[in-house]
Every structure is written in structure tokens, then in C-alpha cells.
Amino acid sequence: MSSRRLQDKVAIVTGAAQGIGQAIAIRLAEEGAALAVADVSLDALSDTVRQIEDAGGRVIAKVCDVTASASVVELFTAVTENYGRLDILVNNAGIGTAPNDGFDLYQQRMADRSAQLHKGETPTVFADHITDMQDEGWQQVVNVNLNGAFYCCREAVRVMAAQGVAGSIINIASTSAVSGEGGVHYCASKAAILGLTKSLAMEVAARNIRVNAICPGPTNTPIMANISDEWKQSMVAAIPMGRIGEPLEIANTALFLASEEASAFTGQTLMANLGTYLA
Numbered sequence: 404m405s406s407r408r409l410q411d412k413v414a415i416v417t418g419a420a421q422g423i424g425q426a427i428a429i430r431l432a433e434e435g436a437a438l439a440v441a442d443v444s445l446d447a448l449s450d451t452v453r454q455i456e457d458a459g460g461r462v463i464a465k466v467c468d469v470t471a472s473a474s475v476v477e478l479f480t481a482v483t484e485n486y487g488r489l490d491i492l493v494n495n496a497g498i499g500t501a502p503n504d505g506f507d508l509y510q511q512r513m514a515d516r517s518a519q520l521h522k523g524e525t526p527t528v529f530a531d532h533i534t535d536m537q538d539e540g541w542q543q544v545v546n547v548n549l550n551g552a553f554y555c556c557r558e559a560v561r562v563m564a565a566q567g568v569a570g571s572i573i574n575i576a577s578t579s580a581v582s583g584e585g586g587v588h589y590c591a592s593k594a595a596i597l598g599l600t601k602s603l604a605m606e607v608a609a610r611n612i613r614v615n616a617i618c619p620g621p622t623n624t625p626i627m628a629n630i631s632d633e634w635k636q637s638m639v640a641a642i643p644m645g646r647i648g649e650p651l652e653i654a655n656t657a658l659f660l661a662s663e664e665a666s667a668f669t670g671q672t673l674m675a676n677l678g679t680y681l682a
């Protein structure tokens with residue numbers, strides 16, 4: 404651990420068991436932050452905890468389902484009890500699909516439609532997704548991606564305001580928020596995160612709490628396992644930089660926003676997407 408840009412800071416990262424959240428937690432810890440990592444299962448967090456501890460970092464792991472506000476309150480209480488302060492929140496927990504959201508049918512129809520197009524036929528299959536999306540599927544994605552971020556932002560501001568901390572809140576949205584590529588539930592919830600980011604940034608700016616968002620493009624994490632190989636290939640072909648992103652690249656963006664180097668940034672969205680979409 405060479406430079407220590409977050410020495411004496413305390414950070415919470417939600418959805419930190421794998422993928423982007425894990426990379427962010429490890430990167431913030433490398434820069435000296437004491438970490439609280441949260442996810443739906445303690446077992447799943449063990450790899451993140453081990454990696455932080457092996458690198459000499461401080462970490463506590465907590466089970467927290469961000470869709471349950473009581474669970475979120477417990478997480479923040481545990482953090483203040485353990486560390487006595489909170490400087491950084493990364494709202495990373497997110498899902499792209501949920502049971503009963505019609506995604507399987509959508510993928511099948513997409514495959515059938517592109518097969519027709521490849522054969523030079525006039526497509527007769529339409530890849531509607533919304534028509535098979537049940538209330539439950541819509542609600543679960545919105546619950547995790549948007550309501551979860553709201554519950555965590557609310558607790559973070561309560562704690563930071565009570566302590567007079569100059570905090571940094573980082574919301575992981577998605578390029579889908581602006582490109583419209585993705586399920587309607589996913590795109591809507593991620594676009595809403597950008598609205599939440601801007602409004603909250605204005606609200607708490609006078610307290611010196613900064614609120615920013617990151618929009619990753621396609622990034623190499625387990626969330627991509629839900630997407631067919633054909634879809635992945637067409638995704639890569641459409642990325643100007645010719646590859647998908649790595650979790651570390653998003654982690655470095657989060658580190659910047661968490662650090663003093665980003666002291667002038669609030670209410671902003673950083674598009675860490677390899678040129679996928681220019682907002």
C-alpha cells in the first residue's frame with residue numbers, strides 16, 4: 404500500500420461480494436479507508452474480506468438487503484458503532500433482471516428475430532419485453548437499484564450531517580440510464596439514480612457532502628453471465644474501444660470521486676464506458 408489518499412476515512416460499499424462492488428471496496432481499502440462491506444450473504448463476502456485483510460486493510464462485513472430499510476439502518480448503526488464515523492458511501496448493489504420480469508422470453512425472441520434477419524428474411528418475431536414483465540419483476544429491480552440507493556443515501560446523510568463530515572456519496576448507475584439499452588425496469592431505475600444524484604447533491608452541497616454517479620459501460624463481472632454469448636459479441640463489436648471494461652476501471656473512478664481530488668465534483672455523472680455512449 405503505497406499512497407494513502409483515503410487515510411482515516413470510513414467507507415461503506417453495498418453489493419461488495421463480487422464484481423464492481425468488490426473491486427471498489429478493495430481499491431478504497433488500498434488507499435487507507437476502513438471498509439464496511441455489505442451484501443445479501445456473509446459467506447459471499449468472505450473473499451472480499453480476505454483480500455482486504457491480506458493487504459493489511461481494516462474491514463467489517465455485514466449482511467444487508469438494501470431493499471429493506473430496517474436492514475440498511477442496521478448496517479449504518481454497525482458502522483458508526485465500529486468506526487465512529489462515515490465519510491464515503493458507494494451505492495453499488497444492483498440487479499439487471501429478476502424473477503418474473505420476462506427476460507428469458509425476451510432473450511429467446513431476440514435470438515429468433517436476429518436469426519430471421521441473418522437469413523435475410525423480413526422478421527415476423529418482435530422482441531417485446533414489457534408485455535411479459537410482471538409487477539413483481541419490475542418491482543424487484545426498482546427496489547434494489549433505486550429504493551436501495553435511496554435508503555442508503557438517507558442513512559448516509561443522517562450520519563454525515565450529525566457528525567459534520569465532508570462526505571462523498573457515489574451512486575453506481577449505468578450507461579443504460581442514458582442509452583436506453585437494457586430492460587425498461589433496469590433503464591428506468593438507473594435513470595432515476597441520476598435524478599436522485601443531482602437532487603441530493605444540490606440538497607446537501609452546503610454541508611460539503613458531495614454526491615456523484617458513475618455510469619459503467621459493459622463491465623467484466625458475474626452480472627454478464629445472464630447475457631448470451633451472441634449478445635456479448637454484438638456488445639463488444641459496438642464498443643468504440645473494442646473491449647468491455649474491467650471492474651478495476653470503475654473502482655479507480657470511484658476512488659477519484661471519493662478522494663479530495665474530486666473536491667469540485669458534485670451532482671455529476673462520470674461515464675466510465677469506453678466510449679459506448681457519449682452523454
Ligand SMILES: NC(=O)c1ccc[n+]([C@@H]2O[C@H](COP(=O)([O-])OP(=O)(O)OC[C@H]3O[C@@H](n4cnc5c(N)ncnc54)[C@H](O)[C@@H]3O)[C@@H](O)[C@H]2O)c1
Pocket residue numbers: 417418419420421422423424441442443467468469470495496497498499547551575576577578618619620621622623624625626627
Ligand atoms: N457489469 C456491468 O456491465 C455493469 C454495467 C453498468 C452498471 N453496472 C452496475 O454496477 C453495479 C455492480 O454490478 P456488477 O456487474 O458488479 O454486478 P454483480 O451481480 O456481479 O454484483 C452485484 C452485487 O450486488 C449484490 N446485491 C444484489 N441485490 C442486493 C441487495 N438487495 N442488497 C445488497 N446487495 C445486493 C449481489 O449479491 C452482488 O454481490 C450494479 O449496480 C450494476 O447495475 C454493471
